[in-house]
Amino acid sequence: MATYALRRVLQTIPILFVISVLLFLMVRAAPGGPLTAARRNPNISKEQIEAIEEKLGLNDPLPVQYGRWLGSMLRGDMGDSIKFRRPVSEMIGERIPNTLTLVGAAFFVTLLLAIPIGILSARKPYSPFDYTMTTITFIGQAIPVYWLGLGLIVVFYVALKNPFTGDPLFPVGGMNSRGQEGNPLDTLWHLVLPVTALSLGWIAWYSRFLRSSMLDVLHEDYIRTAKAKGLAERWVHYKHALQNAILPLVTLIALDLPSLFAGALFVETIFSWPGMGRLFWDAAKGRDYPVLLGVVMITAVLIIFCNILADLVYGWLDPRVKYD
Amino acid sequence: MIEPLKGREQTMGTLILRRFFKHKLAGVAIAVMLVLIASSLLADLNPFSPTDQNPTNKLRDPNTAHWMGTDELGRDLLSRIMHGGRVSLAVGLFSTVLSILLGIAVGALSGFFGGWTDSILMRITDAFLTFPSIFVLIILGAFLREQQLFVLQNSIFVVIVIIAALSWMWPARLVRGLFLVLREKEFVSASKALGGNSFRLIVRHILPNCAGPILVSGTLQMASAIITESGLSYLGFGVQPPTPTWGSILSTAQNQIFTAPWLGFFPGLMIFITVMAINYIGDGLRDAFDPYVIHTE
Numbered sequence: 001m002a003t004y005a006l007r008r009v010l011q012t013i014p015i016l017f018v019i020s021v022l023l024f025l026m027v028r029a030a031p032g033g034p035l036t037a038a039r040r041n042p043n044i045s046k047e048q049i050e051a052i053e054e055k056l057g058l059n060d061p062l063p064v065q066y067g068r069w070l071g072s073m074l075r076g077d078m079g080d081s082i083k084f085r086r087p088v089s090e091m092i093g094e095r096i097p098n099t100l101t102l103v104g105a106a107f108f109v110t111l112l113l114a115i116p117i118g119i120l121s122a123r124k125p126y127s128p129f130d131y132t133m134t135t136i137t138f139i140g141q142a143i144p145v146y147w148l149g150l151g152l153i154v155v156f157y158v159a160l161k162n163p164f165t166g167d168p169l170f171p172v173g174g175m176n177s178r179g180q181e182g183n184p185l186d187t188l189w190h191l192v193l194p195v196t197a198l199s200l201g202w203i204a205w206y207s208r209f210l211r212s213s214m215l216d217v218l219h220e221d222y223i224r225t226a227k228a229k230g231l232a233e234r235w236v237h238y239k240h241a242l243q244n245a246i247l248p249l250v251t252l253i254a255l256d257l258p259s260l261f262a263g264a265l266f267v268e269t270i271f272s273w274p275g276m277g278r279l280f281w282d283a284a285k286g287r288d289y290p291v292l293l294g295v296v297m298i299t300a301v302l303i304i305f306c307n308i309l310a311d312l313v314y315g316w317l318d319p320r321v322k323y324d
Numbered sequence: 325m326i327e328p329l330k331g332r333e334q335t336m337g338t339l340i341l342r343r344f345f346k347h348k349l350a351g352v353a354i355a356v357m358l359v360l361i362a363s364s365l366l367a368d369l370n371p372f373s374p375t376d377q378n379p380t381n382k383l384r385d386p387n388t389a390h391w392m393g394t395d396e397l398g399r400d401l402l403s404r405i406m407h408g409g410r411v412s413l414a415v416g417l418f419s420t421v422l423s424i425l426l427g428i429a430v431g432a433l434s435g436f437f438g439g440w441t442d443s444i445l446m447r448i449t450d451a452f453l454t455f456p457s458i459f460v461l462i463i464l465g466a467f468l469r470e471q472q473l474f475v476l477q478n479s480i481f482v483v484i485v486i487i488a489a490l491s492w493m494w495p496a497r498l499v500r501g502l503f504l505v506l507r508e509k510e511f512v513s514a515s516k517a518l519g520g521n522s523f524r525l526i527v528r529h530i531l532p533n534c535a536g537p538i539l540v541s542g543t544l545q546m547a548s549a550i551i552t553e554s555g556l557s558y559l560g561f562g563v564q565p566p567t568p569t570w571g572s573i574l575s576t577a578q579n580q581i582f583t584a585p586w587l588g589f590f591p592g593l594m595i596f597i598t599v600m601a602i603n604y605i606g607d608g609l610r611d612a613f614d615p616y617v618i619h620t621e
Binding site: 014015018019026138139141142143144145146147150151153154158159255258259261262265266269270280281284285287292295296299300303304307 | 447448450453456459460463547554561595600
């Protein structure tokens with residue numbers, strides 16, 4: 001297993017290499033760059049700019065520059081933000097916990113609802129409950145997350161008011177109210193709308209998946225055997241069937257990570273949630289390329305890491321899978 | 325005794341069509357799509373211009389003259405939605421077609437030849453799959469528009485290309501899988517024995533047999549391309565104003581959320597209806613192409 005994990009990590013190197021070359025070429029070709037302000041400044045002569053370029057190594061051949069950039073990337077130095085003049089790694093480090101809080105909470109809610117819905121639909125396929133859920137999941141999958149987010153703001157922030165205080169029913173924007181920084185209950189309160197917006201589509205998608213996975217498993221011979229030897233139906237469904245039906249979910253979630261992050265980006269933008277997605281969007285508007293590249297690189301590494309983790313977890317959950 | 329065939333002879337096409345329309349919601353979805361396509365093609369018949377501003381007539385509630393009201397610059401929302409549909413649907417369609425063509429090329433080569441070709445192409449596919457695509461789309465959207473190249477000034481073209489460039493991996497994997505199975509079939513060996521070259525085998529014999537699954541996954545991909553385009557335009561990195569698309573209308577509507585909430589309702593609703601309709605069409609196509617499907621009505 002350890003050798004398998006090691007091999008998988010080694011296999012990601014070419015992937016990360018391709019991604020990093022593409023990103024590097026883009027940042028080099030991007031207009032602006034670190035000397036834009038200096039070029040516009042009439043007090044700095046052309047010779048001085050050329051001297052700075054020489055000093056920063058901007059005249060070296062591209063592969064040399066790439067090597068240097070990669071070297072500093074590997075040391076965790078992702079350069080400085082053009083706009084904020086702060087190290088990118090520091091800025092991202094501040095935002096990661098907030099994104100993980102949001103995505104983690106939304107994912108918790110998703111599993112909490114999607115698994116029971118999937119099981120109940122599969123236990124009684126084509127029942128009224130199943131039909132209702134099928135319709136709702138079809139709708140849930142088709143609602144764009146940004147529209148849902150705006151709708152939630154209109155209903156729960158603009159239209160509905162708290163009957164006691166007259167304030168909006170749910171807070172919108174940021175993680176905390178003024179003066180409540182660091183209060184976990186207040187953060188939970190601020191999580192309600194973003195998590196709803198984020199998880200609805202996920203609940204639809206994963207409950208659909210679990211339903212069809214359950215239905216497949218229920219046709220297996222070992223289910224018939226279990227029923228034939230007189231086990232209670234409930235026990236067969238929850239113990240024998242669910243265990244096997246839920247396995248592919250692990251792989252699916254890992255494969256879905258890029259789109260999960262995409263959802264987080266939209267929700268963070270709409271609800272001003274101070275996570276990586278919001279940081280990225282702000283940086284994109286200001287063409288702050290070092291920040292953009294840092295976020296993409298970190299997300300790519302995170303996604304690859306989670307994929308490897310999912311494979312390993314799968315092997316641990318399913319003894320039929322052997323790594324060699 | 326063999327019974328003579330009753331009635332008209334059924335070709336493959338009519339059979340598929342018949343099975344498709346058995347799925348009632350898919351039939352409804354086709355009708356909805358036709359209405360949407362017609363309304364965007366005939367957008368110019370709308371008496372109001374999508375771009376002419378009218379400061380004295382802004383933020384009107386939906387009324388008999390302006391069925392969806394007017395926006396913050398006094399532009400008729402219905403007209404903008406109809407013109408925006410043109411862009412949104414076209415971007416969805418063309419980026420899907422482009423992505424599927426790319427995917428077929430990669431998947432066919434990979435699945436047909438196997439070996440080194442396969443490993444190299446699949447490693448590249450995997451690399452693209454780990455891209456957090458919306459992030460890369462935003463960077464590309466921001467980056468390409470700043471280039472001096474003439475074609476890149478057209479944001480619709482840019483959006484079509486970048487969406488295709490980051491979504492060809494799914495058709496590629498699908499086509500590769502189909503090719504791996506089909507290349508071992510007898511009809512392929514037969515054609516090979518008759519002297520068919522690789523190109524002929526791929527294009528004339530194997531590819532036509534992949535049409536069904538490609539079409540089904542193509543519909544799903546078109547739905548997600550429309551959501552992606554709207555999302556990108558919503559964030560400000562897709563199709564640029566003044567060209568209206570559903571996403572960019574939604575984006576400007578966001579600023580009027582307290583004064584005119586309906587402004588955001590309609591463009592989102594259009595995206596939602598389109599995606600629903602395309603998904604149901606995909607569902608119907610799946611039934612129509614799958615000979616083993618059990619019809620449950």
